[in-house]
Amino acid sequence: MSETPWLTVIGLGENGPDGLCPAALAALASAEVVIGPPRHLALLPDLQAEPIAWPVPFAQGIERLKSLRGRQVVALASGDPFWFGAGAVIARHFTPGEWRAIPGPSVFSLVAAHLGWPLEQTLCLGLHAQPMTRLRPYLAPGERAIVLLxxxxxxxSLADYLADMGFGASRLWVCEAMGGPRQQITEGLAExxxxxxxxPxxxxxxMEGPAQAALPKTSGLADDLFESDGVMTKRPARALTLSALAPRAGxxxxxxxxxxxxxxxxxALAHPRCRATTIEGRADRIGLIAANARAFGVENRIEIIEGQLPEALCDLDPPDVIFVGGGLSAELLQTLLAEFVPGTRLVINAVTLEAEMLLAAWQAEQGGELLRVELAQALPLGSRRGWKSAYPLVQWSGTL
Structure with a gap:
């Protein structure tokens, strides 16, 4: 039988040691050091172990743990340490043989059990260190969520955000200190x-709100949802472009x-693990990109680089897919061939004659698919209506 690891991560609930399993109680009894947030340490009775308050910022606690190697250590976390808890961070810094985890009931489980909600059909989010906009992709009438604050x-702040998004009629259950003697649940509408x-x-x-307030799950969101200076890929072309880019998880x-x-x-909205790096040479548009990423709750997965082409392409994290929506030139195309690995998917949009000529020559050399799309919109024409054509869009898609 393998030797017991020196580090045990224990998920502690609001009822303190009364909710711990025998293995967790045995680990506490034999520990030389117990490290955790002051609130958790206060829930424990007097111990023989040396108590250490987890320092702030959190990363310093990891270094403190490393300094305790060779002693029997218990690290306290909330509920299930691997559900929006400290467990995953600790596991990244220590080898599997050094640590073990003994989880307790998560606050998500406690709340779902109280309300009778099936947890597998309930959105669970940790917003204790994230902006409320992280909820934006999920807001829809009839949905249920449990969020940590x-x-x-x-x-x-959460109630105000829901009201601002048109979901003020959503019913909330504010759950304090779940599972302990201080547990209290307050029910009311967000508005x-x-x-x-x-x-805690x-x-x-x-969630309750108008269906039109929810984001559609298809590509091609309405243009007026974005902040723009007028220069952007419009909805029909954006839908075609996202279809060609074909995002996959991760x-x-x-x-x-x-x-x-x-x-x-x-x-980024296509999947929670999709991420993007965007390059833009104009500072005012950098601000637009950042504002839109925040508004849709995906700013943590969009890296923005201000720079000029093709220099800005050097030393980037290798992409799976490249989209060229501006700045097309023969030099850029050659840089893409030189800098990125074969097999990388590539989609290029062009509206000028010069760019169209480049893409025609590029297809003759590289293959791929060349598509020309002409769109027109019905608009008032005097007392009647007529078709107003947009610039034709030429799109090349293929792989490097």
Whole structure:
């Protein structure tokens, strides 16, 4: 039988040691050191072990743990350490033989059990260190979510955000200190819930709002959802472009000539593990990209680089897919061939005659698919209506 690891990560609930399993109690009894947040340490009775408050910032606690190698150590975390907890961070810094984890019931499980919600059909999010906009991709009438919050004051911020997004009629259950003697649950609507709440706190949400307030799950979001200076890939062309880019889970997009960032945003919305790097040479458009990424709750997965082509392409994290929406030149095409690995997918949009000629020559040399799309929109023409044509779009798609 293998030797017991020197580090044990224990998920502690609000009822302290009363909720721990025998293995966790035995680990505490034999520990030389117990390290954890002061709130967790206060839940334990007097121990023989040396108590250490987990330092701030969090990363310093990892270094403190490393300095304790060779002693029997217990690290305290909340509930299930591997569900928006410290477990994954600790596991990244230590080998599997050094540590073990003994999870407790997560706050998500406790809330779902109280409300009778099937957890596999409930969105679970940790917003204790994230902006409320992380909810944006998921807001839809009839959906349910349980979200962890930083502290009691964040409840009002969450309620205000829901109301601003058209979901003020959502029913909230504000859950404080779940599973312990201080447990308290307050129910109300997002648009009028009030009161003072204390940490630790989470909120269960039964979303209610107009269907049109939810983001469509297909490519080609409405143009007016984005901040723009007028230069952006419009909805029909964006839908065609996202279809050609074909995002898959976990893929990385390089968006050259980001503009308003609409392509990168929709790419990131395609899957929670999709990420994008966008290159833009104009500072004012850098601001637009950042604002749109924040508004859609995907700024943590979009890296923005201000730079000029082709120099900005050097030393980038290799992408799975490249989109060229601006700045097309023969030099750029040759740089793409030189800098990125064969097999990288590539989609290029062009509207000028010069760019169209480049793409025609590029297809003759590299193969791929060349598509020309002409779009027209019905608009008033005097007392009647007529077709107003957009510039024809030429799109090349293929692989390097």
């Amino acid at each position: 930083r502290d009691g004051s964040a409840v009002a 009028d819930i009030g009161g003072s709440f204390s940490h 706190v989470c909120v269960a949400i039964a 893929e990385h997009l390089l968006d050259i000539g980001g503009g308003s960032g609409s392509i990168s945003v929709e790419w």
